[in-house]
Amino acid sequence: MSIVVRDVLEHELDSVLALNNAAGPAILPLDAARVRHFYDSAEYFRVALRDDTLAGFMIGVGSGSEHDSSNFRWFRERHADFFYIDRIVVASRRRGGGVGRALYADAQSYAELRYPQMACEVFLEGDHDPALLFHGSFGFREIGQHVMPGAGMRAAMLMKPLCSHAWVRETYGDSLPDEPWVRARQTIAARPRLTGTRSR
Template structure:
């Protein structure tokens, strides 16, 4: 069956938490309070559903978000306007089946209408074999990301490669539509715009 992408639902948060914390060293764990913060404030918090089951999730925020990640702050200090992918997790049984690449395509289709750049990071110290090229860097490189720096995360001691991708459609969209995008069903409305009451969450 095809992969269906949609906004996360509140009753799915326990499953998302379990999926995140079972993902291994490439994904930082979080607790219920931080997950709730993302649910209440993240501009993009979507799940992938395949065969009626949760296949993964992705969380993203814009460059004006109240986000306390040191990697996010690294980008904020250097770039004025971008969309940041905080994390993507694919269920172990679904890895290698195209869910991750489809997620990045979904996130880009959202971001390129609103931001000139897409940002994320890869943990370099989490590679299974540090003597070999990191497959995560290969994956991101094949999707158009380039490394723009590295940082040693103060809260974890992990070294991260900081990646950016220019979104070539953004200048045309900005010059043609400004911030008034057409009211078309295929244009994903930001979660925080649809549910403004969720914009008051505090960080964990």
């Protein structure tokens, strides 16, 4: 019954799409092209497995990203350096079982090595109290509200300071140890491209 969190695999994208679009109005819908875009470019795209079955996923980007979300832009207009959680989705049958906390703990372990704070939003439509309580118990606090253009959905904009970041920066600077759990995800955009002729 353990929860395993790891990078998403390409063959899982259809399952991620189905899980996202079954999550209800608290999560914006995706299409296959958008999921592929995240797979190719998102700094953080991880899945949670329980009993070898997809139980949830999380997608995140750094403040230097070209991410086109209006919520992301809201944070970037006000803060210089942060890690943004674009979405977290947990399968309905797995909610309340620790999957969301496992994903957030994993994301924090990644982010605190690179950013001083984490940002996310909770839509204030319907029964949003459980989501606000969950994020509040994880250290997030509301710093404002934003209405998404076009969609008209109001969101509570949340941030959480990452207290270990200053120590990591002072100790390691830009030279983090080459350990598997520290390495950044290799997105398509970041992967080296082979040039020149192939040696024989």
